[in-house]
Amino acid sequence: MPHEIAPTLQFTHQQQPTAIVAGAWLVHALSGRATMHEISALLNKAAQQKDLHWDLSQISSLDHIGAQMLWRAWGKQRPRQLTVQSAHEGLFIRLEQVSRINIPGSAKPRLTRTMQLGAQMLGLLNHLHSFTALLGQLMLDIWRFIRHPLKGPWKELSANIYRTGAQALGITALVGILIGVVLSYLSAQQLRTFGGDLYIVNILGMSIIRELGPMLAAILVAGRSGSAITAQLGVMRVTEELDAMSVMGIPHGFRLIMPKVLALAIAMPLLVIWTDVMALAGGMISAQALLGMSPEFFIYKLPEAVPLLNYWIGLLKGVSFGMLIALIACHYGLRIEPNTESLGRGTTNSVVVAITVVIIADAVFAIIFSKTGY
Known part of the structure; x- marks a missing residue:
């Protein structure tokens, strides 16, 4: 198995603020304590910057764990300016679909006491x-x-x-x-x-x-x-x-x-x-x-x-x-x-x-x- 490049996240300010994501964003590459701490700190820093251009074209490998970390840094929505390889596009489409699903019990009950009493009477x-x-x-x-x-x-x-x-x-x-x-x-x-x-x-x-x-x-x-x-x-x-x-x-x-x-x-x-x-x-x-x-x-x-x-x-x-x-x-x-x-x-x-x-x-x-x- 060839040696994989460690995951990295860099910021440039040449024309516009850009976050360059490169390397292998895989679960075993991100599982190290030092790597996880460093990547999490960079992602938190990137999440505070608005209108940031995300360049994911230099990612060599990407799995669901790596995509999930990026998705959370984006606030669980696709950024306005994003460059991503077509091979990795499916992961983010799936995350976007899952985020739209309403989880039962997550919404606050909207039934008043009168409505609950009416529902019981109908039952x-x-x-x-x-x-x-x-x-x-x-x-x-x-x-x-x-x-x-x-x-x-x-x-x-x-x-x-x-x-x-x-x-x-x-x-x-x-x-x-x-x-x-x-x-x-x-x-x-x-x-x-x-x-x-x-x-x-x-x-x-x-x-x-x-x-x-x-x-x-x-x-x-x-x-x-x-x-x-x-x-x-x-x-x-x-x-x-x-x-x-x-x-x-x-x-x-x-x-x-x-x-x-x-x-x-x-x-x-x-x-x-x-x-x-x-x-x-x-x-x-x-x-x-x-x-x-x-x-x-x-x-x-x-x-x-x-x-x-x-x-x-x-x-x-x-x-x-x-x-x-x-x-x-x-x-x-x-x-x-x-x-x-x-x-x-x-x-x-x-x-x-x-x-x-x-x-x-x-x-x-x-x-x-x-x-x-x-």
């Missing part, structure tokens, strides 16, 4: 419009399923019931038992003080069967099955499987959305019953340990303490919560864009919104049935 209306369209399509698919049951997606329905229902029995049983033990322990401490040990059956029965059982099952299913549904649809969006289904004429709603909604509408009441039984069993064990109440007496007093209507209210909550969780999960899954960042954000939003809607729906049920079942 909310967009979500409501998409959710309403999804709900309408679900009604049409269910009607099609009722008219032609033999052509329905029975395999998808049974598979979703297994994944959202049977596979959730373990976690719901564990949480139910622990909640029953905790609630029974706290109630027993207070009832023992006032001599009302028998009323622990009323407290556990009403709170678990009517409120805690459906709520706990719904929150667990929203975090477990709701996130799985959103992630599944999101991955299908990223891998373009949904587009392939559309090309083949397979409707999304009939094969993907409806089986998931019906599966959760069927599985959730069963999970509510399972959670109620486990929570009452945990409370019964704790009541026997703390108050000496036998399991036989607990089971005997339970139907008397809790009217049967509360049981049906809990099952109605289970059906409603299951359908809401499935619809919200499918809604966010279909809105995911084909990138991994949107997939994570959509899954998180799906779980948060589903749990929030479940709590709101439970409050609505409490208001509607405030004078029922007591």
Whole structure:
């Protein structure tokens, strides 16, 4: 490899102020500490002089690093008087094009608070419009399923019931038992003080069967099955499987959305019953340990303490919560864009919104049935 001339920068004032750039302006030639310090000082001196003629015709070699140093000295714009070899012209054209690109986040936000609020309201209306369209399509698919049951997606329905229902029995049983033990322990401490040990059956029965059982099952299913549904649809969006289904004429709603909604509408009441039984069993064990109440007496007093209507209210909550969780999960899954960042954000939003809607729906049920079942 032949010896390369060191990079230099000289100033002349014969006819007009001129900066003569010569030598090899390459990264390995400029990497020396002394050379870099000297060249940087000369470039800073040249940047302070206006209407300076730059003569780059004597440069033997030039790479992107050398061109970038000169470009910064020019204030990131081509000087008015410039002499450059045609072989090096492409580097400066590329730097000029890159400098015109607007970097995201570099500009100051120009939206006022009112505009930001308006954008959020438009986003909310967009979500409501998409959710309403999804709900309408679900009604049409269910009607099609009722008219032609033999052509329905029975395999998808049974598979979703297994994944959202049977596979959730373990976690719901564990949480139910622990909640029953905790609630029974706290109630027993207070009832023992006032001599009302028998009323622990009323407290556990009403709170678990009517409120805690459906709520706990719904929150667990929203975090477990709701996130799985959103992630599944999101991955299908990223891998373009949904587009392939559309090309083949397979409707999304009939094969993907409806089986998931019906599966959760069927599985959730069963999970509510399972959670109620486990929570009452945990409370019964704790009541026997703390108050000496036998399991036989607990089971005997339970139907008397809790009217049967509360049981049906809990099952109605289970059906409603299951359908809401499935619809919200499918809604966010279909809105995911084909990138991994949107997939994570959509899954998180799906779980948060589903749990929030479940709590709101439970409050609505409490208001509607405030004078029922007591």
